[in-house]
Amino acid sequence: METDPLLQLRVFDLNCWAIRYLSKRRQERIGLIGDTLSQEGFDLALLQEVWSESDYGELKQKLAARYPNSHYFKSGVIGSGLCVFSRYPILDTFLYQYSLNGYPYMLQHGDWFCGKAVGLLTIKIRGVNFHVYVTHLHAEYCREKDAYLPHRVVQAWELAQFIQHTSKGADVVLLAGDLNMHPGDVGIRLLRSWTGLRDSFADTERFEGCEDGCTLVPANCFTSKMELQPFPLGIRIDYILYKGLSRFAVKCDNLVTTTGTAPGHSIPYSDHEAVMATLCVKRREEAQGAGAVEPELVDVVNEARTEVRVGLHAAERQRYSNGRMAILALLLLLLQVAMGLSSLASWDSQQPFPKFSFSLLSLLATVVLLVATVLYVFHTIEVRMLQGTEDQMQLVLQALQDKLSSM
């Protein structure tokens, strides 16, 4: 049983696509985002892909009056891209970096350098404890042959576990961000069923915006039309999820997405659409306990575990081939040292020694040895983390099955 609304919260979520030197019309768009946030007066703005701290600084300056509290989550080589602007004081923050996040040598994808993470901030509004999470998961570059799926599943699992373990003192949990997963994907099912978070698009009373709530749409002039070809309406990968705990209930009164352009302007804020939700928090008359374990949860954890195992096999293969390459390069170098020494020993002999090609070959062998060793170490860490995730999932499955069988 619920009582009258205690408070309303207006939340703005956007992947800003603000990569210095690469994103089109970046400064103009950052200006536009700042103007809109100032005028609209949300309670919370949760942004992703604000890669440059000068852009964050510009936003902070512009929004100081309406949103006196803000935080930028620093991580990785170029930052996490995650930042938040709040009308209410931020009491504490905490950052969890995902243990797997692509490969440093995939420079064209660059996710590794971003230090993908989930940021938590705690806020208290009229006595209600909000735990607000903002995140951005690894991108999907090819849906048919998605080499990053195991990493994204591990991230979804770590995100779910992080939320579960850090939200025990919360009255309301709120998660916003670019999850890079379609609504039916295994990662999002895992996240939702494990945490009990509800999807504002599925639950909203009123919706206005792109069909199916899509946030990457062909109508947006910055999206790649080719990538969206299999999805004529676009795809939904940006979410606002929430749940009320114990004595509090949350529902979504109103959800709006932009539709290709920023309202009243000729260009969009970003290549993603913004998601804006009006959430309503009510006090329950009776505290709600933890729900029963759903048998579907066991299935989805099992499905996720299969993906992790697929990733584990791939990582083991990669590690093996890099190890082999490093050993071959080392053998070649040793052989060259032996040849060099023997040629020194017979220095006086008139046999010509091909110094130039010899040293070119050493250069090659050294570079291969260095690179292959670093990659071997990297893939060993990947293997460990995938094994660790599988172990954790196994343990959780055991605990779930025990609970189910005792029901």
Next chain:
Amino acid sequence: METDPLLQLRVFDLNCWAIRYLSKRRQERIGLIGDTLSQEGFDLALLQEVWSESDYGELKQKLAARYPNSHYFKSGVIGSGLCVFSRYPILDTFLYQYSLNGYPYMLQHGDWFCGKAVGLLTIKIRGVNFHVYVTHLHAEYCREKDAYLPHRVVQAWELAQFIQHTSKGADVVLLAGDLNMHPGDVGIRLLRSWTGLRDSFADTERFEGCEDGCTLVPANCFTSKMELQPFPLGIRIDYILYKGLSRFAVKCDNLVTTTGTAPGHSIPYSDHEAVMATLCVKRREEAQGAGAVEPELVDVVNEARTEVRVGLHAAERQRYSNGRMAILALLLLLLQVAMGLSSLASWDSQQPFPKFSFSLLSLLATVVLLVATVLYVFHTIEVRMLQGTEDQMQLVLQALQDKLSSM
């Protein structure tokens, strides 16, 4: 007001020093640890530095009857070394890897490769929720000129934050491990004052073992006598810390450390002494709320922030010098390409071209360029994480000062 004891918990904590090929009499000691744990029947054994999974496997097999539940936390290149054996079912686990943990090129110290982390496990004993944390922080190699102090302070801060954010649903919090900090060090003061954890050595009713509770003592045949020279009694760096939350109170009835050798044997379990605590959990008649903010907490966070800032300056200097080195190597390579091309253009001329020294120089420049670039990226991440920690501490200080001024 407290009632009769609800339950007693016997906890065993040990840094096992079980590094394959490096630690002396490793297999013998692992056998000994397994035998003792089997015979003694603790409730929880929290171990660190079990680096080899085969050692963990051996312990697991030996302890299956007495401790049917166990978990090994996988991370880093060679694992986290952290594992736990429990009489009670482990309901869930979660791992948090510290964002900073030394340098990969400090091979002689090797901490970077270990993926230092804190592992959390949740256990329910007779209706009481235990959140048990096991960890191992970065080692201190030189107390006078401790280059790793900022990293260890960041780890202590992250450990404290991790415990604070993940223990809201707990009735009892328990932390055991090798913290690599003396009792008065800034990191341990930060950890204790921020989390409210109590030190079993300071609080115990009865103590038996090394003087001052030391866990690295000259009487142990595996410790380095030279390192311990300034501390004739030894040092205390292994801890069992605890707190009761809300309706539960915990106290330490009995604390024991080994004294240089394993009881009844001629050799020690490890180069560290084992710490064994008997904790007593009582139900309070009245739930205890969060305590008031202590002004000392502000001082210790400020002190820690100063250390982080010192680390930040060092990291910035390192990043700068690696960046400069990479640019110089790149310039040298470009110069060589230009020289090579010009020599090709004048191929017919009779001027001799020093191909051998030329290609040796290229080899050197390429290796320097590669290594300096990787190190530049590494130190950039270090700078980001130190800045992020400083920001978090700043935010917490602000919140603490607001609380203090409103008191």
